[in-house]
Every structure is written in C-alpha cells, then in structure tokens.
Amino acid sequence: MPFALVTVVTTRWIFGDAFCRVSAMFFWLFVIEGVAILLIISIDRFLIIVQKQDKLSPYRAKVLIAISWALSLCFSFPLAVGQPRLQVPSRAPQCVFGHSAEPGYRAYVILITLVVFIVPFMIMLYTFMGILNTVRHNAIRIHSHPDSICLSQASKLGLMSLQRPFQMNIDMSFKTRAFTTILILFSVFTVCWAPFTTYSLVSTFSRGFYHRASFFEISTWLLWLCYLKSALNPLIYYWRIKKFRDACLDLMPKYFKFLPQLPGHTRRRIRPSAIYVCGEHRSVV
Template identity: 25%
Template structure:
C-alpha cells in the first residue's frame, strides 16, 4: 500500500458480519422452510411455483455455509477449514445470488406473458417446460460462477513462527485483482444487469397494462404493485449496492497495487463491506416473493370462478374473446389454480 494511504479498519468484518450471518441463518431457514412447505402442500408445481421452489433451493445452498463464514470473520478472518471448502462456500454464494436473480427474472417473464400476451403463453408453462427452463438457468449460473473457483481463494500470512492466519478471499488476492475485475464485470453484466433490465421491462409493461385496464379487479392491481415493490426492495437493498461497490473496490485495489491511492478508497471499501452484509439478506427477503404469490391463490379463488361465468356470457367477437382471455389468464397466473 502507498505511504500516503491510510489503512482501513476491519471491525465490520469481525463484529457486524457474523451477527448478520447468524440472523440470516436463523430467519432464512425458518422462512424458506415454511414457504417451500406451503408451496409443496397447497399448490400445484406448475408455472411460477417451479421457479419459486428453485429460489428456495438456491437459498438452502447458501444458508448452511453461514456458520463457517461467521466463525471465519469472528476469528478476525482466520480460515481453518481448508482451501477446497473456502472455494465451495464462495461458489454456493454465487449460486444463491445469481440463481435467485435468474429465477426472479423467470417469474417476471412468466407473468408478463400471462398478462400482456395470454394467447401466446396459454398452455406453454407446463411442468416439463418450467423444469427445462430451471435446468437451463442452473447451468448458466454454474457456468458463469465456475471461473471464480479457478482464482486464488486462500493465502497464509506468517505473522510469527508459530502463528499463521489463513485468508479466505471473497474475490481473490491482490496478485490477480486486475484479472478478477474483468471477470467480475462480465459476471455483473450477464448475471445482474441483463436480468435486471428484463425484469424492469416486463413489470413496467405489466403495470402499464394493469393501470390502463378497467376490467381487472382493483385488489389484483394492488397485489401486483406490492409484488413489484418487493422486487424493487430486493434489488435496491441486496443486489445493486453489492455489484456497484464490489467492482469499485476491485478497481481501487488495482490502483493501490500500482502505487496509486484514490481519495475515495476508504469510502468505497467501507461501502463494500456493508453491501456484503446486505446482499446475504436476499435469503431472508426472497421468501416474501413466494409467500406473497401463494397468498394470491387463496385470495382470488372466488374471482377466478366469477371470471369463468363471465367468460360464458361474453360474445364471440374477437375483441371480447381476447379481453376475456387476458383477464382469465391473469387470474390463472396469480392463483395457480386449476382451470374452470
């Protein structure tokens, strides 16, 4: 580090992160377990439910690693579990992060097609198709996460002859920070930016259709807006800050390696540490999405039956058929119940 740079305190890692990880572990296991159980017991595994179950699976891949990470940071970043397990924990983190983003995007596209293009989407979101899409998401997430395991993840600093402190890097060592920044930017683009733009486009169009339609129930509109709010909360709190400050921190580390000391280094480092705590909260906030969607089915069973009777009374005109199909398909997507 250059002489004109002041060192940054690591108190957040040793004091705050273990507390956050412990809280996420306890709440996450309970919320995800109860949510997935309710989906399996009460809902048919079609459409959104397959994607919701995969979000829960992504959370359960990450949550068991939290006790080990908590112990690591509680012991002042002293990793005692070996290089292989360090890479596994970081790989599970990436699977959870980008798997959750991927399946939230799938849910957004599914609801977009169901509301805006109901005729094209009708009958296509079968169990077979949704499982195939889910497998494809897992493959893509795994492919973009595997290169992370090829970077150096652990190192040992000999502070005394009898004492060694092993590091388990969240990204990689300073030696490879420039290469890792390139990889991180690519991962941010494919794993976060593109899905986020797709999600914004889908829900932006959905909200526009809901606001312009006079035939969709007011409560249905309100619940759709609440779901959009949950997704915005997830991205604003968990995903956006993490990706911004991870890449800025890697860039600052590259400058420090070259002997430069940016004035914003300490601020970016501190913000990055906070964002690392916030990003793991997605395992607590994700259940809000599938608990919200499963509640929709119990709330709108009567509306679904009512729409069936209304459909039988409509004329056979093209406009009336399309409009009725849109309303009915929206209720199908919201409640995931069987057709009338």
Template identity: 55%
Template structure:
C-alpha cells in the same frame, strides 16, 4: 493481495506473512458490530432455511401445486436454502473469530457456490419477470410445467458455467484477510477484470435492466386496461341495455375482476424484484470498486464495508419467504398446516367444516387467470 506492490511481490509477501502467522488484512470493525452481524446472520440461516423449505415442501407434496410458476418459485427457494446452508454459517463464524479457519480450498469453493446460487436465484427471477411480461403485455401464455423444467435445468447449467471460473482460479478470489469470506479482490489483469464484469453483468446489471423494463411495460399495460374497463363501465346505462349488451358488460366486469386479481399477483413479484435490487445493488457496486480501485480495496474500511455488504446480500434469501407470508394467504395456511400440533395456538378446523376451495398455487395468481 494487491496492496503491497506488484503481483509477484504481493504473492511473496502473502507467503511470508502466512509462514510467520501474520494477518495482512484490513482493520476489522468493532467487536459489538461483528457479533451483532454474526448473531443476526445465524437467525437469517434459520429463517431462510425454514421459510424456503416450506415452499419446496408445498410444491413437492401436492401435485396440484406443480404449475410452471410454482416450480420456478420452488427453484428460487431451493437456491436460497443452499445459499443459507453452504455459505452463511462460515461467514458468521469468521465474523466472530476474525480469521478464516476452513482452509484455502474450501474458501474458494464457498465463493464459487456463493456466486452459483446467487446466479440461479437471479435467473429464476428473470424468467418469472419475462413470463409475466409475455402474459400481461403480449398476451402469450407459453410457459407450462414441462417447459419450465427445461428452462430451470438450463439456468442451473448456465449459472454453473459463469460461477465455475472462480473455483478454477481464473478470477482473483482472495482468501479472507480483508473480508469475512472469499471476495473478488483488486487486479490489474485484463482477463480478471473482464471476468468480473461478465460475472456482475450476469448476476445483477443485465437482469436488473430486463426486469425493470418488463415491469414498467406491465405497469403501463395494467393502467391502460384499468382505465379502459372503467370508462366503458361508466358510459353504459344498465336500464336501457339489451340482454346481449348486459352479457357483454358482465364479461367486462369479469375482466376487471381478473385484472385486479392479477395486479395483486404482479405486486408480489414486483416486491421480490425490489428486494433483490435493494440487497444486491450495494454488493455489485462494492465488487466493482474492490476489483478496479486499489485505494478502496486497500483502504482501512474495507473489512467493515465487506461485512455489511455481504450481510445485506444474504438478506435476500430471508426476504422472499417473508414476502410470501405477507402477500400470499395459501402460504400462511400451509405454514400453519406444517406446524406440529403442539405449536399451534388455535385448534385446527376439521376439513369437512372448512370452506371448500379449488387447489391453487403458492403464487397468488392462478395459471388459468393469467390473461388480461
């Protein structure tokens, strides 16, 4: 779009190429690479949809699961489902055919939806991080299901406001000729660059900074608490302690157990943050370069870079349910319960024989065990 002179000349050039049926895009990557990315992306659609749907179904079907943290996780799962359904299939088709075959208007709509669902997912991760910071560091458990619903509604509204300008044409979003989907293209307009900076700050850089600071403070607090509990336990002689001191020691041991429980829960959220960072840092840097560097945007490797970076950004929607299955036992149990009887390898144990456990959350840390 901006690789052939001024903006007016570029517009005329694009119209001329469109009328002649010429594709002015960058050279495409080799067919084996495009086919491999497309096939893997199709598998990602299936895994991302099914895995995140399990989270939504669990929270919807069981009232005991509708805690504040679970509502946030269900919202995160729903945003990943919508990203997988509304954007990924069209990018996979374009990788195979090398041409966007769904129209200019739908291309801009898919770009707006892409940023909309990405912003919502990042907002939910940010809310969870701040909530863990308040609970573990500040010892303030203020988030309840009612407040969580209000915050979730506000995050959807703010995400739409930030993503909507790309649909209205205020941002420079180009119909794929140089990428397998509508991406932010090079522009010299100050308004366009300002919007891109705002978009990327809201989608990655600002949340990344806040979450990184929160997790560093949480790690510092958990380490200090563990050292303090350990030192207090070692300095006591159980044989010479009065009964009141023994009860106090038991409470300290309970705090230590709760600390270990909560550390495991925090590790799950920290893993989600690491996955978000690894999947979205390349895309954020790529978007900045494509908007501010004409040499990068007009370079021969832009299409291949776009394909790989977009594939990596979509990987986040598949990464979350994999982490749930790896870290959270109740998520694995729920997946087995939702499987049809014909697909279950092991026979289902009757409910009366199974060990009774208190209904808990998808999240490994129960809400009543949040304080350090």
C-alpha cells in the same frame, strides 16, 4: 454464512485456500440461481399481462429451472478450480472479489456483475414498465367505454336479449397481486444487491479503495445485506402467494406429525389472462 460469521469474529479466514474457492463457488451459484428464478417469474408475468400468453406450464417451468441451475453452475464453477484465482480474504469476511490488475480477473468480475445484477435489473425494469403501462391502459379504456365493452362481451355469450346492459366491474386483483409480489421482490433485490455490486466493482479496479482501513467493516455490512435478500425471499413468497403458502402447509405434516392433515391442492379455476368481470352476478368474461 456461518463461515463468514466466524471470519467477522476472528477477523481472518481460518478455513484454508481450497474451501475459500468452494465457498465462493457456492455463494455465486446460489446468488445467480435466485436471480434467474426472479427473472423467469418477471418475464412470465410480462407475457401473461402484456402479451396475453399463458405458456408457463408445470413441465416448462421444470425445464426452465433445470436450465437456470445448469447456467448458474457454468458461471460459478470456474471459481472452484481457481479460474480466476481468489485471494484468501484478509480484508473481507468472505471469499469475494478483491483488487487485481489481471485482465482475465477483471473480465470475470464484469461478467458476474452483468449476470447477477445489471442485465436482470434492466430486463425486469422493462417488464415492470410494460406491465404498468398495460394495466393503466386497460383501466382507462374500461372507465371510458364500460357499456360498449360489456355489450360486446355479452353479445359473444348470446346475452343481447337482456333488457338492461351489464355493469362493468374491474377485477384486476389476480394480476395486480402477482405483479405487486414480483415488484416487492425486485425492490428487495435492487436494494440488497446494488451496493454490493458497486462495492465489488470499485474494489476490483481501485487498489486504494480496496486497501482502505474501513474496507472490512463496510464489506461485512454489505455482505449481510446480500444474505438478507435471500432470507426475505421465501417469507415474501409465503406472505403473498397463496399456492406457495398452501404447498408449504401441505408439506409440513410429513415432518411435524402433531400438525393436522390439510386438504390437497385445489385446481386452478381461472386463467391468469382473464382480467375483467362483467355482469350483475359477476359472471366471468
């Protein structure tokens, strides 16, 4: 980002051809990795809420993160060695894709577009529709047959001797909050990356579009929009996810000694697959 800012001020790239390739590699490496993490979280929410499968243990999470970094490097590393060869930006504030008639260049641009935006967008959209449908179906089912569902759950707990049936309360806060967090991240991802992706595709295939007088100014704003997405992600995590917030606060005293020591991590008391709360005293079913 600082090098792009210098280019915006000077209106030309002054860091050389080699650093142009390296900066492009790191740009797409971090972009693909960020999208991959968001995709993993979305699929995990889908498995928990729709498939009732809570399989993402800490070990598996670490394995998936390592795989995502490896794949991101595989997709972005060819840029560092000049395959395809990027132009030193004369019309853009950073080493990004420009117009080219080479079939290999265009194929790589299409591949990156699919990996970064189109495929993740379609998969995440499918997961969100599935989650919304499941939550809606469960809510309607509980509102329609609260007593029968509650008695069925009470019988499993050996509570059929109670004189009065339990009152069913819906406690979906755990799931809906996690789903809302991912939905916010997905919305930010779509708003920030859809314009840049479209702009890159059109500029690669259209010479006239790439050589427009306003290309530098528009591409600058779209590039800042992409950086905004990366800057907003950790803020959204901190705002919406208590465990992430606690982890950040636990780490801060190591570097800022003036802060008071905070208690360690608390153990997870419920499983994400638990939706409903049944009973007068909110006994978890």
